[in-house]
Amino acid sequence: MILQISAKHVKELRDKTGAGMMDCKKALQESQGDTDKAIEVLRKKGIAIANKKSNRLAVQGIIESYIHLGAKIGVMIELNCETDFVARRPEFQALAKNITMQIAASPNICYIEKEDIPKDFIDNEYKIESKKDDLLNKPDSIKRSIIQGRVEKRLSELSLFSQPFIKEPDITIKDLIEKHIALLGENIKVRRFIRFVLGDFIL
Incomplete structure (x- = not known):
C-alpha cells in the first residue's frame, strides 16, 4: 500500500530542498514520511543526475x-x-x-576543486607536514595518518x-x-x- 503524503508535507520538503513536487512526494513515500530520510533520498538522486550530466557541454x-x-x-x-x-x-x-x-x-x-591543485604544491605540503616537531616520536603508521589528514584539510581549505x-x-x-x-x-x-x-x- 502506497503511503499517503499530505500536500503540506510535500511543500515543506520542497521548501527545504528545492526539488520538484513529484520528486518530494516520491521521496517521502519511499522514506515512509520521514523528512530527514527523504532529504537523503533526494540528495542521492541529485548526485546521480549530476553525474549523468557532468560531461554535457556548458557554454x-x-x-x-x-x-x-x-x-x-x-x-x-x-x-x-x-x-x-x-x-x-x-x-x-x-x-x-x-x-x-x-x-x-x-x-x-x-x-x-581539489583536483585543480598542482601536484608540486601537494608534494610540498606533505614535506612540510612530515617535518613538524609534534610527529617526531610518533610510529610511522600514525605519522602517515596524521600527515594525510592535515594535508587533506589544507587542500579542502583551498x-x-x-x-x-x-x-x-x-x-x-x-x-x-x-x-x-x-x-x-x-x-x-x-x-x-x-x-x-x-x-x-x-x-
Missing part, C-alpha cells in the same frame, strides 16, 4: 559579481549552464550570487567545492551545485573566479 551562463559591505572585498565568477533559458532562471542567478558570497567569505580559496555552504553548513558548495543540476536539469560549471581585496599587492 551559456552568466558573470556574477558581489561587493562585500564596506567595499573592501569583491568577487566575480563565470557560472556556466547549457542554455540561455536556464541562465535567466532566478534559481541559477541566486546560485551564482551565493557562490560569489561564499568566495568573499572564504579568504583561503584559490581553486575550484578548494571552493569543499567549503561548507555559509547559508547551510550541512552541505558543501559541490552539493549545492549538484542540487541545482537536479533542479534545473542542466549541467552547471564554475568556469573561473577572481577575488579582489583592497590593498592587495601594494608594497
